[in-house]
Amino acid sequence: MHRVLLLAVLCSAACSTYEERIEDIHHAYYNGTPEQAVLLLEESVDDSFFDVDEDFAVLRMELSSALMAAGRHEEAGRLLAELYDELEVLDYSTDTVEDIMAFALASELQDYHASPPEKLLVNTRGMMAFLAADDLDGATVEAKRAGTTLTQADLDDQDRYDNLFVSALAGFCMDQAGRRQEADDFWNELDQNPLQPPPPGQADPEHGTILVLVELGKAPIRRELAVAIWADGVRHELRVPVLQDRDDVFTVASVVLDDVPQGRVPVALDLGAQLERRYDQELPGLLAAAATQAVARGVVSEVVSNSVSDKGDASDDIFAMAAAALTSWTLAEAQQADTRCWNLLPQSFGAMRLDVPAGQHRVSVELSGAKGHSLRFELDVRPGGTHTVYVASDVYGGFAGHKPLSEEDLTGHPAAIRALQILSSASLVNEIVD
């Protein structure tokens, strides 16, 4: 009976990767049906909630993106606000080896842990969602939170530089809410402010503001890859998450206001470049975590193997050997790389501010790149009012599946040094087990 249960547990431990689990959602979202993606995600989130699933947080991050793309901005904003409160942060780039090993070797499946910039992105998108929902109070709350995150989170100088868009947007929210001092606190650290208001004295009280926010392309995502590291003539294979670029269909967005071209929407945040830089910083930690799991797997397989050979009961041998083989296979599967990350994100964010006289205006956002697409908006601008035009261009780009990956050899890579040290300790551990 115990063995049957053991087999069941082992079989259930082997599971699909995150990209496989959300493949249907990718298809729905990128093929122009974000509402369908919302339905699929809501179903997954509900299942995840009742199963206390480890994907719960990251699925809700995906859901917020789908809600935004589907025009359900208020719901997206509320969801992002909840996520800010709940998200746990793990920083592979700065946490100690002990922290990472403890995380990698935890006996239970781990809840999704975001990186510090990812948590800041929750704020950024929260501001965008509340602005698009015409909820300035909600946007200012997110702006204040962004200020806290910028000062308290473990962000290095480069992270802060990468996230100047956050300060620009937070200042914009505060300025629109009449909290000019707080707006200046955000804007003072910017060399260039894409959302700068007209100079004092030149602002016309009969004018309103149109904020155009455009998401372009698809952010790189994490996928599982077997990497090889050779040491002392022995080949070690580790499964780690690698960052894979995705095809960007739309790379440029231009704005036309009342049939008058306003030029390209400037890129305010190159999220793809930021994610790649963070990944390079995290790679040593990710390899160390994978090596830790590989060592643990080796020890357990050794113990099972010894246990089988000690039995000496012929009637149990076939079952015991099958269990041992299954153990080895299942532990290998269970050592899957953690490829969870916020997938439904753009490669970059663009922002443009237009100060216009109150009244009716036509705004069109022209997307270009491998394809062309145009979106038109009719706005009734009120004096002193803020109107946000939000475009998630990647929704119209299409999706045909992920590109295949091939194995990489990281022997000699500086990021592999820590992993090699952990792997070399495996032989010592095996001697103790024997």
Next chain:
Amino acid sequence: MLRHALLAVFLILFMACSGPTVQRGTDDPDIDQTAMSTRLDRADLEHAMDKWLTTFDASGFVHNLPSGNRTISVLEIKNETSEHIGSALRTLITSVETKLVNGGVFDVVANDDVLKSAIVQERLRGDMVDPDTMAALGKELGVNYFVHGRVGDTTEKLQDARRVQYTLFLKVTEVATRRTVFQEQIDITKQISS
């Protein structure tokens, strides 16, 4: 062997059937007392109302209120915190209104009517409670006093605990003189830890 198998089946069925638990506040009043987040809940709003009413009712402003000219309106409580408590503050505005109406001392102009006013509709940007706006609103709606305020916070995080200290300022401004005739500070602290 069969007994063990049946036990396992029952165990699996039990686990599959045990769903979420739903409770009703009227059956178990304790569930209203449990803090679930660092946002403001009903218990916090009741605490704020009690504190405000106790000092407001006992204040010199209420005791020395001149006869006539007793029209009052609750204008706005600004959320300057890093928490999404807008709906809780709207509930607080309605609660203050309810107490003022039922107290019988004041004639109350509903907050909804203030927000529908053309003056507020035109002022989409900036401070709704600046003196000029309040004066214009008072004239348009015949209001002598406005209740308004703001809530700020100090948020700190240490290891697995996060504490939010709210400070709520509620005051009454006399429209004719633009003087603050009553003000109260209410402190609320919430903490969440894992």
